[in-house]
Amino acid sequence: AVGADARLVDAAQCRAAEAALTGESVPVAKSTSPVPEATGLADRHDMLYSGTYVTGGRALALVVATGAHTEVGRIAGLTEGAADQRTPLERRIERFGRWLVGASLVLFVAVMLLGLWRGLPAVEVLMVAISQMVSVVPEGLPVAVTIALAVGMQRMAARGAVIRRLSAVETLGSTTVICSDKTGTLTRNEMTVTRLWWPEGAAGRRADVAGSGYAPEGAISRDGAPAA
Structure with missing residues (x-):
C-alpha cells in the first residue's frame, strides 16, 4: 500500500492498482519517464499516489505530498467542503412561504384600511388584522410534508434503498437518469466469468x-x- 504521493526515481516492472483514485480496473505500468505538466491524473505514469497499491515490480520514489496535500486528501477536502443544495421540494416550499408572507401583509393592510375607513377603534382593528394575518400561515404544512417524506422513505427502504437524509427522498423521486462511472468505484473491481x-x-x-x-x-x- 502506498502511504503518500511520490515521484518515481527508479522503477523496474512497477505496476500500481489505482482503481480507488482513477477508476482504472487494471494495474497501471509505472516508469521514470517525464510527462508534460498538463497531463491528467490517470496518465501520470511517473507518480505513485496515496491510497493505491503496488501490484508488482520494484521502485524507488521521492515523497512529494502527505496527508491532506495528497490527491486523495484533496478529494476528501472537496467532499467535506461541499455545500448541501436545496432539494426541489425545499425550493418550492421556500417560494410558497414568500407568497404567504406577501399575501398576509396585503391582508393586514387591507383589514386595517377597511376598519379605519368604517370608523372602528384602531386597537380592535389592529387585533383583527393581526389575527387574520396569522391565520394565513398553514401550521400543519411542515407536519404534512414530514409525514409524506417519511412514507416515501419507508417505501424505498422496503425495496432495499436506505436514505440517510429525509429531504433526499424527494430528490430521488424526481430523478430520471443517473450517470456514473462504476468501474472499480461502485463495484468491487472483480471480473467474473459467466x-x-x-x-x-x-x-x-x-x-x-x-x-x-x-x-x-x-x-x-x-x-x-x-x-x-
Whole structure:
C-alpha cells in the first residue's frame, strides 16, 4: 500500500492498482519517464499516489505530498467542503412561504384600511388584522410534508434503498437518469466469468459458469446439467 504521493526515481516492472483514485480496473505500468505538466491524473505514469497499491515490480520514489496535500486528501477536502443544495421540494416550499408572507401583509393592510375607513377603534382593528394575518400561515404544512417524506422513505427502504437524509427522498423521486462511472468505484473491481464458448463442430459448444468474483465456490454446467 502506498502511504503518500511520490515521484518515481527508479522503477523496474512497477505496476500500481489505482482503481480507488482513477477508476482504472487494471494495474497501471509505472516508469521514470517525464510527462508534460498538463497531463491528467490517470496518465501520470511517473507518480505513485496515496491510497493505491503496488501490484508488482520494484521502485524507488521521492515523497512529494502527505496527508491532506495528497490527491486523495484533496478529494476528501472537496467532499467535506461541499455545500448541501436545496432539494426541489425545499425550493418550492421556500417560494410558497414568500407568497404567504406577501399575501398576509396585503391582508393586514387591507383589514386595517377597511376598519379605519368604517370608523372602528384602531386597537380592535389592529387585533383583527393581526389575527387574520396569522391565520394565513398553514401550521400543519411542515407536519404534512414530514409525514409524506417519511412514507416515501419507508417505501424505498422496503425495496432495499436506505436514505440517510429525509429531504433526499424527494430528490430521488424526481430523478430520471443517473450517470456514473462504476468501474472499480461502485463495484468491487472483480471480473467474473459467466459463460464459456469453445469451437467444436459447426456451432461450437457453450457452458454456464456459476460463482462470483474471486470466491472459490462455483460450478460449470451445460444445458442445466453439471458438466463432466
